Amino acid sequence: MEKFTPxxxxxxxxxxxxxxxxxxxxxxxxxxxxxxxxxxxxDKMLAKLKKEAEESTKEAQKTLKSEIHSALKEFGLATKEDITALKREITALKKALESKES
Structure with missing residues (x-):
């Protein structure tokens, strides 16, 4: 059976x-x-169809993002948010170290 990614x-x-x-x-x-x-x-039917398609697309993107986030957590991989938080911590530690050296 062929496996498909999200x-x-x-x-x-x-x-x-x-x-x-x-x-x-x-x-x-x-x-x-x-x-x-x-x-x-x-024209009204087509506008309604377009709106529903856009809503479905947004929902699919939201679901995909959630699934990817869950997979990253499951495999213990860092998310963009994790990396951003680490960068902030590194910046704070550098500042603290610089102030102690002064």
Whole structure:
């Protein structure tokens, strides 16, 4: 069985969403051509579809970030926040050492 990284899964999900969006746009355009919906209704449907896609994308990014953060913790790797905190501590220690040397 092939293993996928969280990034792969997000890319696949986004790809599927893009395909679904394109298909929905085609169906809406066809409905307009056949007179089933007005151009105004179609524009509203497309705007709603776009908004939902953007929300789904943001949620997927949030989930991916959370999963990556959990994986880093699980493997004992330093996060960006950990490194930033260490840099602050080093700066504070340097200042303390400099003041003792003066």
């Amino acid at each position: 990034g792969d899964l997000v890319k696949m999900g986004l790809g599927a969403m893009l395909i679904a969006k394109e298909k929905a746009e085609e169906l809406i355009d066809e409905a307009v051509k056949q007179g089933e919906v007005s151009k105004d209704e179609a």
